[in-house]
Amino acid sequence: MSGRAVRAIAPALAGTGGARARRALAFWARRPGLVASVLLIATVLTAAVAPGLFTSQDPLTGVPADRLLAPSADHLFGTDQLGRDLFTRTVHGAAESLRATALAVGLGLVVGSAFGLVAGAFGGLVDDALMRVADVLLSIPALLLSLTVVTALGFGTVNVAIAVGVTSVASFARIMRAEVIRVRDVGYVEAAYASGVRRPTVLLRHVLPNASGPVLVFAAVEFGTVLLAVSALSFLGYGAQPPEPEWGALVSDGRDYLATAWWLTTLPGLTIAATVLAANRVARALEAEETQDREPLP
Amino acid sequence: MARRRLALPAVLLFAAGALAATGCGASESGAGGGTPEAGGELTFALASDPGCVDPQQQGNNDAIYPARQLVDSLTDEDPETGDIVPWLAESWEVSEDARSFTFHIRDDATFSDGTPVDAEAVRANFDSIVELGARAALGSSYLAGYEGTTVDDTHTATVTFAEPNGQFLRATTTFSLGLLAEATTSLPPEERCTDNIVGSGPFVLDEYRPNEVVVETRREDYAWGSSLWRHEGPAYLERLTFEVIPESGVRTGALRSGQVDAIGGVAPQDEAGLDDGGFTVQSRVNPGLPFGLTANISRPAVSDQAVRRAVLLAIDRQEVVDTVLSPSFRPATSTLAHTTDTYLDLSAELTHDTAEAERLLDEAGWRPGPDGVRVKDGEPLTLTVLWAENFGPNENALQLIQQQLRAIGVDLTLRSTSIAEFTALREEGDFDYTWGNATRTDPDILRTQFSAGLVNVARLPDGSPLEEALQAQNAVADPEARAEHSAAAQRLVLEEAYSVPVFELTTVLGIADHVHDLDFEASSRIQLHDTWVS
Incomplete structure (x- = not known):
């Protein structure tokens, strides 16, 4: 996420040498919230890839005698009802939650884009049929649709990801279709046809790359929403099975202890909230860049 | 809940x-x-x-x-x-x-x-x-x-x-x-x-x-x-x-x-x-069967009595009660809860002895594997338990039991389901253990649960010694004769470790x-x- 942010934002800072660096510095200095968000996202991603950097404790095995200890230097987030270190579980939970989020966004992106590309490129009946399906999908509340799908598929992180991913297919399809329609009749596409390139090749080589910008930005915007949806399903018990930690499940496990051990729900809950907010902040920055960047069509 | x-x-x-x-x-x-x-x-x-x-x-x-x-x-x-x-x-x-x-x-x-x-x-x-x-x-x-x-x-x-x-x-x-x-x-x-x-x-x-x-x-x-x-x-x-x-x-x-x-x-x-x-x-305390793990002996790993006995010995009942329950609860001391008619105290059989549990697994050919889980003929000792949240502390109790079994090299996988689907999934038999209890004041609850013709949670074959004891206790009206047969059944369940009682529901x-x-x-x-x- 952070890498992409930098890459997307860099072209806006055109210039050379020292001037470029100064402008970059000024850009970031004016946006402390964005800096914090990028740092937070980077930290969460690092935790997901290498949890060992943050904690050396075992997320699955606790010390029953040390149960329900309040946050302290030894246990930053306190311990849970079985004496497991909650900070360790939150760190290890990042991998599980982000994997599901990435998979769900990826699914929406790939399947939705394919639908949109086909609908936009072929038009006519194909377009009508695919877009009516998308309309139907959009008319069902997202959470309800996810619940239905995950109930049919069964429990587990991957199933939760699929269930959440399915709900965003229609939105991706719509955006991709609009972009494809914008691009499909421009000169270079017609030129490609005229020089004898076959339709699938034109779509993949010329239309798709030029239509994908807004779709990729939308994927970034979706990231926060999807993380929230994944956590919601995991909260309801559809996600990883115990004792695997997952953010939503951590919040859910702690809610019977609200009166006696506030940290069990509060700290993982704040972690989710902070990550979602940071993801949204970064996505907004990307969106702004993408709008500014868009060059007029030839 | x-x-x-x-x-x-x-x-x-x-x-x-x-x-x-x-x-x-x-x-x-x-x-x-x-x-x-x-x-x-x-x-x-x-x-x-x-x-x-x-x-x-x-x-x-x-x-x-x-x-x-x-x-x-x-x-x-x-x-x-x-x-x-x-x-x-x-x-x-x-x-x-x-x-x-x-x-x-x-x-x-x-x-x-x-x-x-x-x-x-x-x-x-x-x-x-x-x-x-x-x-x-x-x-x-x-x-x-x-x-x-x-x-x-x-x-x-x-x-x-x-x-x-x-x-x-x-x-x-x-x-x-x-x-x-x-x-x-x-x-x-x-x-x-x-x-x-x-x-x-x-x-x-x-x-x-x-x-x-x-x-x-x-x-x-x-x-x-x-x-x-x-x-x-x-x-x-x-x-x-x-x-x-x-x-x-x-x-x-x-x-x-x-x-x-x-x-x-x-x-x-x-x-x-x-x-x-x-x-x-x-x-x-509710009479009947305490909460515990009941083996599905049609599955290869738990068809071996040594594995079932090892699971029985590896569970620290007192720790479960102390950690996830309250002082109102007590560890199971028999196949039946102590408020059940004809209950027989078998607490001497329900000890916590990890050394003996490990010895049993070693003897049965389950050797410690690279990640701590025991292995035999290339198969890891991974056991699945089917459970539903019919009692609030179930999940915590099972997670703790999971830790206790991991200590002797048994990997317990929790498979949760809704209460509504539990019965149907139990009939499919795709698990090594089920987690549950049953409330009744009469020892006949054992027959209802274990008899080959009835629920048969352990999937016992017809004609086992346990089956005979269970039928015998229901065939007489005399309380003393019933108590004798019921005691025999309670003992058999633990000897064979068909069921591993953990705590009495209260x-x-x-x-x-x-x-x-x-x-x-x-x-x-x-x-x-x-x-x-x-």
Whole structure:
């Protein structure tokens, strides 16, 4: 996420040498919230890839005698009802939650884009049929649709990801279709046809790359929403099975202890909230860049 | 807390749900709080929606609490001694071969629609329960092999069975065989769930709004209570309201703020707070099978007795009780909970001995693998346990057991399911262990659970020594002979480690101080006839 942010934002800072660096510095200095968000996202991603950097404790095995200890230097987030270190579980939970989020966004992106590309490129009946399906999908509340799908598929992180991913297919399809329609009749596409390139090749080589910008930005915007949806399903018990930690499940496990051990729900809950907010902040920055960047069509 | 609505064997397994009396040293609520006063109301918070208020169709505690108040049974059971005492039946005779049971019914009892409780009503009820079949899972299993009821005279009925049925007399103490008027028994089962329940009990159903509330009012002319009760005549309370409050924290809050007078399913972590805060925590161990792991011996890994024994020895029951439960609970000390009739203390068999467990696994060829999980012929020792959240602390208990088993190199995988799907998944058999319990005061619960022809949770073959002991205990009426066979069965289950009992389910209620004499009956469900408020 952070890498992409930098890459997307860099072209806006055109210039050379020292001037470029100064402008970059000024850009970031004016946006402390964005800096914090990028740092937070980077930290969460690092935790997901290498949890060992943050904690050396075992997320699955606790010390029953040390149960329900309040946050302290030894246990930053306190311990849970079985004496497991909650900070360790939150760190290890990042991998599980982000994997599901990435998979769900990826699914929406790939399947939705394919639908949109086909609908936009072929038009006519194909377009009508695919877009009516998308309309139907959009008319069902997202959470309800996810619940239905995950109930049919069964429990587990991957199933939760699929269930959440399915709900965003229609939105991706719509955006991709609009972009494809914008691009499909421009000169270079017609030129490609005229020089004898076959339709699938034109779509993949010329239309798709030029239509994908807004779709990729939308994927970034979706990231926060999807993380929230994944956590919601995991909260309801559809996600990883115990004792695997997952953010939503951590919040859910702690809610019977609200009166006696506030940290069990509060700290993982704040972690989710902070990550979602940071993801949204970064996505907004990307969106702004993408709008500014868009060059007029030839 | 989960909802509890189930099909046949699940009803048995889940009959315990989450609730409680004394027996393990907890205090009797508000006992001796002065002279009982008639009048007043009681609001009780249930942990889940009853789903159906017909006592004959229900098996989970939250449905039984309101349903129990609507019906009377032929007999009652003394929670202290296990003796069967008169209720609607003034006396009874059991034939030597335990095949026929004659009940002499008192002549003054009536249903709330005015029709008499007589021998004809007994016949109509038992006939209709058999007809309900799986809809009346508990009742129809008690009546298995039912040949019919003959009406000897207006107030004498004889029930006969094709096979000896030693457990039947104690079954007549249950709500499942509580008597309903013809106005109810003649209706199809669906119409008897929210309305139309006409019984002879001390309370009459006013209203049931699913997921909200059950309201009952006192029957003013009631005069045929159980011989165990503290007083004769109508109940003290004028009105009962059972509110459905699923979150345990919210239930506790409702009790603290005075919105309700008593709650069921007190979460272990809330108990201490209630005790200190001027409320009574009242508990009683549920009789029947304690919560534990039951092996599916049709699976290769657990078909080996050594593996099952190792699991039995690796579990530290005391640690489970100390960590995830409360002082109201106790570790299991036998195949049956200690409040069950014919219970035999086998705590010497249920020790925690990881060294012996590891030795057994080593001998059986399970060698420590690279990641700590034992391996044999390239297969890791990974065991799956199927469980449902019919009791709040289940998940924590299983996670702790998972840790304890990992210490000897056994990888336990938890497979959770909804209560509704539990029975169907259990029939598929795609697991090594199931986690559950079953509440009943009679040791015949062992036969119901383990006999090859019945639920058979362990998937035992026909003709095993356990099967013989189980059949034998039901084939005699003599209590001593039954106790002997039941003891043999309890021992066999542990020797073979078909089932690994962990802790005894305890019903825990939180009660405000102005509520007195809220009693548990023998199966640890509540009886509100004697309850009064000041």
